[in-house]
Amino acid sequence: MGRRELITRTSAAAVSGAAVLGAAEGTRAAAADRRGASGGRPRSRPNILLIYTDDLGYGDFSCYGSTGIRTPRIDRLAREGVRFTDAYAGAVVCTPSRAALLTGRVGPRAGLPRVLFPEDENGLSDDERIIPEYLKSAGYATTCIGKWHLGAKPEHNPTRHGFDHFFGALYSNDMTPFELWRDEEVVESVVDQSTLTRRYTEEAVAAMDRSGDQPFFIYVAESMPHIPLHVEPRFEGASDAGLYGDVIQSLDHYVGVLLDALRERGLEEDTLVILTSDNGPWFEGSSGGLRGRKIYTYEGGLRVPCIARWPGVTPAGKVSELPVSVLDLLPTFCAYAGITPDPGVTLDGCDIRSVLEGADTAEHTPIYYFDDLGRTLDAVRDGRWKLHVRRHIENPDDPDRDQRELPELYDLERDPTESYNVSESHPAVVRRLRRLIEEFESDVKAELAKAG
Amino acid sequence: MGRRELITRTSAAAVSGAAVLGAAEGTRAAAADRRGASGGRPRSRPNILLIYTDDLGYGDFSCYGSTGIRTPRIDRLAREGVRFTDAYAGAVVCTPSRAALLTGRVGPRAGLPRVLFPEDENGLSDDERIIPEYLKSAGYATTCIGKWHLGAKPEHNPTRHGFDHFFGALYSNDMTPFELWRDEEVVESVVDQSTLTRRYTEEAVAAMDRSGDQPFFIYVAESMPHIPLHVEPRFEGASDAGLYGDVIQSLDHYVGVLLDALRERGLEEDTLVILTSDNGPWFEGSSGGLRGRKIYTYEGGLRVPCIARWPGVTPAGKVSELPVSVLDLLPTFCAYAGITPDPGVTLDGCDIRSVLEGADTAEHTPIYYFDDLGRTLDAVRDGRWKLHVRRHIENPDDPDRDQRELPELYDLERDPTESYNVSESHPAVVRRLRRLIEEFESDVKAELAKAG
Numbered sequence: 001m002g003r004r005e006l007i008t009r010t011s012a013a014a015v016s017g018a019a020v021l022g023a024a025e026g027t028r029a030a031a032a033d034r035r036g037a038s039g040g041r042p043r044s045r046p047n048i049l050l051i052y053t054d055d056l057g058y059g060d061f062s063c064y065g066s067t068g069i070r071t072p073r074i075d076r077l078a079r080e081g082v083r084f085t086d087a088y089a090g091a092v093v094c095t096p097s098r099a100a101l102l103t104g105r106v107g108p109r110a111g112l113p114r115v116l117f118p119e120d121e122n123g124l125s126d127d128e129r130i131i132p133e134y135l136k137s138a139g140y141a142t143t144c145i146g147k148w149h150l151g152a153k154p155e156h157n158p159t160r161h162g163f164d165h166f167f168g169a170l171y172s173n174d175m176t177p178f179e180l181w182r183d184e185e186v187v188e189s190v191v192d193q194s195t196l197t198r199r200y201t202e203e204a205v206a207a208m209d210r211s212g213d214q215p216f217f218i219y220v221a222e223s224m225p226h227i228p229l230h231v232e233p234r235f236e237g238a239s240d241a242g243l244y245g246d247v248i249q250s251l252d253h254y255v256g257v258l259l260d261a262l263r264e265r266g267l268e269e270d271t272l273v274i275l276t277s278d279n280g281p282w283f284e285g286s287s288g289g290l291r292g293r294k295i296y297t298y299e300g301g302l303r304v305p306c307i308a309r310w311p312g313v314t315p316a317g318k319v320s321e322l323p324v325s326v327l328d329l330l331p332t333f334c335a336y337a338g339i340t341p342d343p344g345v346t347l348d349g350c351d352i353r354s355v356l357e358g359a360d361t362a363e364h365t366p367i368y369y370f371d372d373l374g375r376t377l378d379a380v381r382d383g384r385w386k387l388h389v390r391r392h393i394e395n396p397d398d399p400d401r402d403q404r405e406l407p408e409l410y411d412l413e414r415d416p417t418e419s420y421n422v423s424e425s426h427p428a429v430v431r432r433l434r435r436l437i438e439e440f441e442s443d444v445k446a447e448l449a450k451a452g
Numbered sequence: 453m454g455r456r457e458l459i460t461r462t463s464a465a466a467v468s469g470a471a472v473l474g475a476a477e478g479t480r481a482a483a484a485d486r487r488g489a490s491g492g493r494p495r496s497r498p499n500i501l502l503i504y505t506d507d508l509g510y511g512d513f514s515c516y517g518s519t520g521i522r523t524p525r526i527d528r529l530a531r532e533g534v535r536f537t538d539a540y541a542g543a544v545v546c547t548p549s550r551a552a553l554l555t556g557r558v559g560p561r562a563g564l565p566r567v568l569f570p571e572d573e574n575g576l577s578d579d580e581r582i583i584p585e586y587l588k589s590a591g592y593a594t595t596c597i598g599k600w601h602l603g604a605k606p607e608h609n610p611t612r613h614g615f616d617h618f619f620g621a622l623y624s625n626d627m628t629p630f631e632l633w634r635d636e637e638v639v640e641s642v643v644d645q646s647t648l649t650r651r652y653t654e655e656a657v658a659a660m661d662r663s664g665d666q667p668f669f670i671y672v673a674e675s676m677p678h679i680p681l682h683v684e685p686r687f688e689g690a691s692d693a694g695l696y697g698d699v700i701q702s703l704d705h706y707v708g709v710l711l712d713a714l715r716e717r718g719l720e721e722d723t724l725v726i727l728t729s730d731n732g733p734w735f736e737g738s739s740g741g742l743r744g745r746k747i748y749t750y751e752g753g754l755r756v757p758c759i760a761r762w763p764g765v766t767p768a769g770k771v772s773e774l775p776v777s778v779l780d781l782l783p784t785f786c787a788y789a790g791i792t793p794d795p796g797v798t799l800d801g802c803d804i805r806s807v808l809e810g811a812d813t814a815e816h817t818p819i820y821y822f823d824d825l826g827r828t829l830d831a832v833r834d835g836r837w838k839l840h841v842r843r844h845i846e847n848p849d850d851p852d853r854d855q856r857e858l859p860e861l862y863d864l865e866r867d868p869t870e871s872y873n874v875s876e877s878h879p880a881v882v883r884r885l886r887r888l889i890e891e892f893e894s895d896v897k898a899e900l901a902k903a904g
Contacts, residue, residue: 057871068866227857241872283857286871289741405679405735414520419509419738420693 044338045138046310047271048217049204049262050329051255052101054094054147054172054226056305057281059288060248064305066286068241069248073256074307077275081309082318082356088325088367088381089279092294092301094172095149096374097278097326098221102130102150102161104330104347106368109444111451113374116149118175123151124161127451129342131330132217133162138337141214143207146200146221147172159183163219165210167203173223193230196223197247201254205261215270217333220258224251227283244284272310272336272356276326279304291418296392297369297379298418308356315358323365323381328352346447366436377441380433384413387423387433407434496790497590498762499723500669501656501714502781503707504553506546506599506624506678508757509733511740512700516757518738520693521700525708526759529727533761534770534808540777540819540833541731544746544753546624547601548826549730549778550673554582554602554613556782556799558820561896563903565826568601570627575603576613579903581794583782584669585614590789593666595659598652598673599624611635615671617662619655625675645682648675649699653706657713667722669785672710676703679735696736724762724788724808728778731756743870748844749821749831750870760808767810775817775833780804798899818888829893832885836865839875839885859886 059065063075063083090100095115096107102124103110111125124130132142144158146168158166167182173193180188200220207218224230225247232250239245255275262268280301281287282294292298306324308314327349334341335351348368354361369379371392378390388408409423409430423430511517515527515535542552547567548559554576555562563577576582584594596610598620610618619634625645632640652672659670676682677699684702691697707727714720732753733739734746744750758776760766779801786793787803800820806813821831823844830842840860861875861882875882 059869059871068872237877240866242874243876244872281871283860284871284873286869287743289869291739408735414692417511417738417741419511419733419736420520420696421736422694424695425689 044336045215046313046336047208047211047215047262047267048135048140048333048336049258049271049273050217050219051258051273051275052098052146052219052221053251053275053277054222054224055279055282055285055294056225056248056277057285057287057293058290058300058303058305059286060225060281061252061305063307065288066241066248069239069245071248071252073252073259074275077255077259077273077309078307078317080311080316081273081307081314082320082358084306084308084324085319085321086323087276087304087306088302088323089277089304090326091370091372091374092279092297093372094226094278096370098147098149099124099128100348101278101326101329102132102219103128104131104327104341104349105345106327106348106370106444108370108374109346109348109447111448112150113370114372116151116171118152118171118177120151121153123153123156126155126160128161129345130161131333132158132164132219134330134334134339134341135215135217135337136162136164138339139214140337141207141211141216143204143210143216143218144168144221145203145207145219146196147223147226148221154184157181157184165207168200168221169223172226174227193223193228194232196230197250197254198232201257204258208261208265208267215337222251225285229284242284269311272308272313274306274308274329276306277304289417295372297371297388299386299412299416302367302369310356314356318358320355320360322355322360323367323383324352324355325349325365325367332356346443366440368437368440377437377444380436380440381412382433382436384411385426385429385433386410386412386418387430387437389434389437409433496788497667498765498788499660499663499667499714499719500587500592500785500788501710501723501725502669502671503710503725503727504550504598504671504673505703505727505729506674506676507731507734507737507746508677508700508729509737509739509745510742510752510755510757511738512677512733513704513757515759517740518693518700521691521697523700523704525704525711526727529707529711529725529761530759530769532763532768533725533759533766534772534810536758536760536776537771537773538775539728539756539758540754540775541729541756542778543822543826544731544749545824546678546730548822550599550601551576551580552800553730553778553781554584554671555580556583556779556793556801557797558779558800558822558896560822560826561798561800561899563900564602565822566824568603568623570604570623570629572603573605575605575608578607578612580613581797582613583785584610584616584671586782586786586791586793587667587669587789588614588616590791591666592789593659593663593668595656595662595668595670596620596673597655597659597671598648599675599678600673606636609633609636617659620652620673621675624678626679645675645680646684648682649702649706650684653709656710660713660717660719667789674703677737681736694736721763724760724765726758726760726781728758729756741869747824749823749840751838751864751868754819754821762808766808770810772807772812774807774812775819775835776804776807777801777817777819784808798895818892820889820892829889829896832888832892833864834885834888836863837878837881837885838862838864838870839882839889841886841889861885 061071061074063078089097091097091107093115099107099110099112107113142163143165144163148170152170179186204220229243231246235246235250238249280294287300290300292300331351367381371378379388408421410418513523513526515530541549543549543559545567551559551562551564559565594615595617596615600622604622631638656672681695683698687698687702690701732746739752742752744752783803819833823830831840860873862870
């Protein structure tokens with residue numbers, strides 16, 4: 001059974017008794033429902049606050065094992081919601097990871113296989129229908145704050161892709177020019193990066209207030225902790241983990257400000273908060289003992305912290321070991337919003353409402369790991385097994401040298417650090433996972449060929 | 453205070469009450485002493501059994517945290533001796549690491565900065581005086597078994613450098629030709645690598661018997677677990693960590709055979725056993741959560757398991773967190789043998805007898821990390837601090853990209869996985885460690901210039 005089928009099925013069973021509103025019923029009904037006016041817990045059209053960090057390590061929050069960094073607000077969010085041990089970003093680097101998040105499709109399929117640089121002309125295609133476009137059709141107010149990195153031409157601007165408002169940067173904070181935009185205008189060319197986290201937070205709170213009776217989708221794509229690291233003076237030296245740790249503690253503080261803002265506005269019960277990240281840690285940051293970092297297809301490159309909280313819907317304090325992916329967010333958000341993704345579009349994730357709501361049953365959920373340039377599909381995880389068929393090339397002059405000892409098969413249950421290749425003793429698993437890779441790669445290639 | 457001065461001083465204090473025999477007293481006195489005939493515990497001229505694995509990971513033994521691999525014999529050795537948590541190989545790759553071990557000098561200084569390949573003409577210089585040459589002068593019988601990898605021309609053969617006997621291979625087991633030599637003759641051109649660990653062990657036991665009244669130095673340089681992995685059928689599937697784990701369990705078994713052989717011959721009390729390795733894990737193997745692997749100057753590249761046992765001399769069950777290095781073995785072995793290294797030779801390690809005997813006082817012990825080609829000195833550890841000034845180049849086309857965010861300063865006490873750079877808040881430490889690097893690099897360069 002494929003990934004999408006399985007989780008959708010269990011999810012459908014889990015929510016079959018709930019009243020799911022149709023898209024046509026529109027804004028007012030949604031607002032009434034999310035305020036709980038229809039009685040009982042709201043089960044649909046929640047506000048969605050998606051906080052998305054940049055180059056964060058799997059082990060950088062206290063609730064993911066950090067000792068030198070204290071993240072009390074994020075830890076509390078985890079205690080109040082579901083914390084995922086096996087959540088995956090959409091790619092091992094920034095642009096394809098963000099493309100995966102917003103389109104629900106892996107970067108190569110979505111036409112954004114690799115990191116964009118200021119000299120690049122391409123960006124998010126009009127053919128892609130992304131999360132805010134879907135949610136707008138269900139009456140949501142949509143706001144994009146922070147790092148975009150899906151193209152810098154006017155046609156790539158977030159406001160051309162379903163976001164009512166945009167405040168943030170078109171690139172990573174180590175790229176030039178690093179400017180702040182409001183909608184389609186540059187509003188700041190010399191940016192004091194130490195102010196970014198605070199200002200993104202203030203913009204998000206303003207977006208909550210601006211949404212009025214509409215449910216909102218607020219996407220806060222933090223610029224930190226991507227290099228260069230910057231933090232407000234008040235956080236300097238706050239952690240026991242250098243400037244990087246201070247930056248994480250600052251993020252924790254501002255996550256707290258956002259959560260406080262929800263509570264103060266009476267929106268806590270009506271809001272699904274998701275906190276996750278775009279790929280593994282780069283120069284600094286802890287992979288939490290996982291092998292590899294950003295750019296690599298070992299777990300440290302793709303596995304990220306992920307916490308989801310919707311009081312009364314997500315079981316408080318649940319720790320889920322099910323593999324989930326940011327690719328799942330689009331179908332899940334659509335399902336909660338009561339709308340159906342375009343049937344003609346291939347989505348690579350699945351509706352994980354049941355998992356957010358506490359299910360432990362979705363065992364077969366392939367995770368696909370493309371190389372950092374999106375050229376090749378190098379690894380797949382299905383349940384406890386992970387197969388690598390290619391490896392990141394470190395020596396372009398001697399690429400063969402890096403492709404030895406393949407395939408690698410790891411039993412992530414017994415060997416979470418991918419240290420011991422068990423491919424020889426599990427040939428059937430190798431064959432099955434290799435077929436998953438071949439089929440998925442063919443499927444993506446076929447779609448690209450069709451699109452021309 | 454420099455590293456050598458400090459430990460030598462504390463060591464001298466620790467052993468000042470012991471009767472240390474002079475070199476001139478020769479073989480018979482040594483034999484009498486090591487048998488305990490002079491009364492009490494032997495304090496000098498022990499037999500030395502040095503077991504040296506290839507590409508082993510820091511986390512691959514149970515006593516270093518492995519759960520999928522069971523190493524009961526090695527664990528028992530650790531319980532009976534001193535287990536080092538912070539022991540360092542001499543380099544991040546094979547040849548310079550072995551050069552460091554045997555010459556007591558870092559690879560670039562010893563003229564072997566990088567891995568040797570079959571097409572290379574160079575090898576261990578006659579100008580280097582290595583451990584077996586020193587020990588021979590103190591009456592030891594010396595045997596080299598296993599992987600040499602310090603040159604393949606006749607003048608590089610172990611028997612030309614102080615070893616009475618040699619049985620093993622001149623190269624890594626992934627190089628061609630991979631042949632077995634006895635002394636200066638090829639004795640096997642088609643090698644069943646699954647037999648190597650057993651046969652090396654049998655050779656080592658034969659060397660014990662051959663030594664007669666002489667103290668012995670037996671250097672068992674295992675070919676495993678370097679790729680390609682091979683193991684006897686009886687160990688296939690023995691571990692829960694694939695073929696690699698089976699290979700480690702086979703090594704554990706044969707370490708046990710060696711220890712049994714010592715006991716059966718009544719040599720246990722007279723023998724210093726050291727078990728360590730040449731660099732971090734390569735394709736497989738666990739770094740035990742440390743960052744990086746073989747080739748990298750992060751801890752996973754250079755830190756290795758190390759256990760030392762000399763009953764009655766090394767405190768049983770001691771776990772030492774002092775940084776020590778294989779560079780320390782030459783001066784330490786010389787000291788135990790009652791001889792003085794050539795005064796004109798710069799040694800990079802120091803006499804660590806006091807540490808082996810339980811001292812906890814040697815705080816300032818710089819560890820130097822050269823890049824994998826021995827071109828540049830990229831990092832240094834001094835006590836709790838480690839400074840990186842350069843980084844392994846992964847993208848030769850864009851080397852600048854890999855040299856960002858330097859220097860990196862890590863507090864290994866708080867941050868053993870090198871995740872959080874604290875260079876900005878500790879500028880004086882950065883300056884001091886940078887000076888250590890500059891001075892050491894200058895010193896090596898000056899010696900090479902003098903040597904022409």
